[in-house]
Amino acid sequence: MDSLSSLQTPEVAARFTRLKERPVVLDVRGLGRSFAGEQGPVTALENISFEVRRREFLCVLGPSGCGKSTLIRLIAGLDLPTSGQILLDGKEVHGPGSDRGMVFQGYTLFPWRTVKQNVMFGLEMRGEDKPMSEREALQWLHLVGLEKFADSYPLQLSGGMKQRVAIARALANNPRILLMDEPFGALDAQTRANMQQHLLQIWRNVDITVLFITHDLDEAIHLADRILVLKPHPGRIHELIEVPVPRPRSPGQVNDPVFRATKAHIESLIHPPAPLVKPNETLPLFRLTQRGDDVE
C-alpha cells in the first residue's frame, strides 16, 4: 500500500485529496449475504464496508467466487442483504429503483423496442411526456454516438453498440450512481478497449458516479480512481487501492512503470506466489509422440 502511494505524483495526490472532500454518494456498511446451502448456510459476502464519493470511478476487482456480482446486485436492490445496510445519499436502499442505473454483463436491451424506445423506457415509466423524453433520448444517443441507430432494433446492433445503448438507457434516467456488472466481459479485445475509452469519455462529460465490476486487472487500473480488491470464500475486502496512474488515461499507459507497479501489486494480492508443484513431486506423464520428434 505504502509502496503504491509513494508512486503518486503531486497532481495525482491532489486529485485524491479533492476527491475525499466530495460528498459520499454510496455508503456500504457491514454488508453480508449468505445463501442456504446443502451443508448449512454459505457466506457469499462478509462485512463489506466502503464509501463511494460523488463522480468517483470505483472498480470492484476479484477472482470468480468472491461475490462481486452479489455485491452489485445487493446495491442495485435486486437481492436483499442478510446483514448490514446500503445507504444512497444517506437513505437506506430497499429494492430496485431508478436512482441506481445498471448495465448488465448480458445484453438486456428490450428487443421489441427500437434503440430510441429503449432509451426512453425509464422516462416512460416515470410518466414523462413523449416528445420531451424523445428529445432527451436522442441527446443521450448522441452522447454514446449512436443517434443514427435510433430507429434500429437491438437485433441489428453489434455487442459493443448494444452496451452503449444500455449505458445511454441507464443514464437517461438521471441516476445517482451507475452500476456496471462486467459490462464488457462478452466483447472481443479490440471492442473492449474502445468501449473503455468511450466510457471514460462519458464519465468525464456527465455528472455521474460509477461502480464498475470486473475481473480484468488492466481494465480496473485503466478505468478506476480506486480499486476495491475482494478475496473469495467468503467474499471479503482485501484492500482498497488508490490508483496512482495519472489522468487522462490512454491505452498506451499499460507500459508505464506506474501502471506496471500497480498491476504487480494487485497481482500479488490476488495470486500470492506459491509453487504449484512441490519440487519433489512430479506429475505422471505419458509420452504420446514419437521419439526424435521433440519440440524442446
Place this chain on the structure above:
Amino acid sequence: MSSLLTLLRPLSKRARLGIGILSFALPLLVWSLVSYVPFLWHPMVRVATPGDVSWFKEGMQLDKADFERERSKVAATAGVVPTGTPANPIFLPAPHEVATALYSAFVTPPVLKGDRWLHESLWQSIQTIFWGFLLSTAVGLPLGIYCGAYAAIARLSEPVIDFIRYMPAPAFGALMVAIFGIHLEPKIAIIVIGTFFQQVLVIANTVRKVDPALVEAAQTLGAKPRQLVWKVFVPACLPDLYNDLRILLGWAWTYLIVAEVVGVSSGITFFINQQAKYRNFPNVYAAIIIIGILGLAGDLLLAFVGERLFAWKTLRPSLTRRLFQRLLGNRTPLFTGEIPKED
C-alpha cells in the same frame, strides 16, 4: 438425396416445396391405388346385371363370397348368370367421387325441407368456433398473463384449473343443455370449456419463460410491478402468445364435432351425420376435408400475419409488414431492413 438427410441443415426452397407437396400427394396416391387398382383390395362386387338371381338388383353391392355362391347356384341350373364388377365398400369412395362431391355438395339442396345447405352448416360451425374461442380468450388470456407474472395468482388458480382440465369437455354436455338450452349456446360453452383451462396454463407457462434479466433491467430503470406486467412481460412474449393462440385455435376445432352433437345437432356435424344416414359417403368426406381446409387456411393466414406483425423478431423487410405498421399506427420511421453504417 443424402444432402436432404443432413442434420441441422435447413432445406432449400425447392426441396421444402417439393416435400411439402409430397406430404399430401403420398396419402392421395395410396387412396387412388386402393380405389382404382381392382386386385389390391376390392372385397365387394357391384351387380351389373341381376341375371336369374331373384333378390339381386342392378347397382347393389355385396360380399364377393355371397356373389360367387349365388352365381354358381344359377350356373348349376343353367339359368342366366349375374354379372358384376369388383368394388370397394361404400364407405370408401374413390378420389374423383369425393372431388366431385366437394363441388356438388354445395349446390345440392338439402333432402328434407328446413334442413340446412352445406354452406349454411359451415357458417354455423364457424360462428360456434368464433364465439367459443373469443369468450375463452377474453378471460383466459389476461388470467394466464397474471398467473405467469404473479406466483400467488398462479397458486390460487392453477391447481383447480389443472383438476378441471382433465375432465373431458363433452362430459359437460348434458349440464350445458340444462343451463343454456338446445341451440348454439351450449355448443359454444363446450368449446369454451375445452379451450379455456388449457389456455390459462399454456399462456401462464409462456409468460414465465420471459428472460428474468429483462425484468431485472426494467426494475433498475424504475418500472413498478404493474408496469412490469404490461410493459415487459407481455411485449417480451407477445410473439409466443400469438403462436399459443394459434395452436389453441386448432384445439378448439377438434372440440367442434363433439360440441355440435350437444342438444339439437347443428353445423357441419349435422350435415355429416345426415349425409351418412343417406349413405352419401362422398359428401361426408367432402365435409371433413372442408373442415381441414378451413383449419389449415386459417392457421397459415395467422402464421403469415404473425411473422409480419413482430418485426423485431424476424427483421425481414417486407411490404406487408409496412402495411401492418401503418395500420397499427407505429409512428417510428418504418424499418426497411437496411442497417446504417457506424462511422
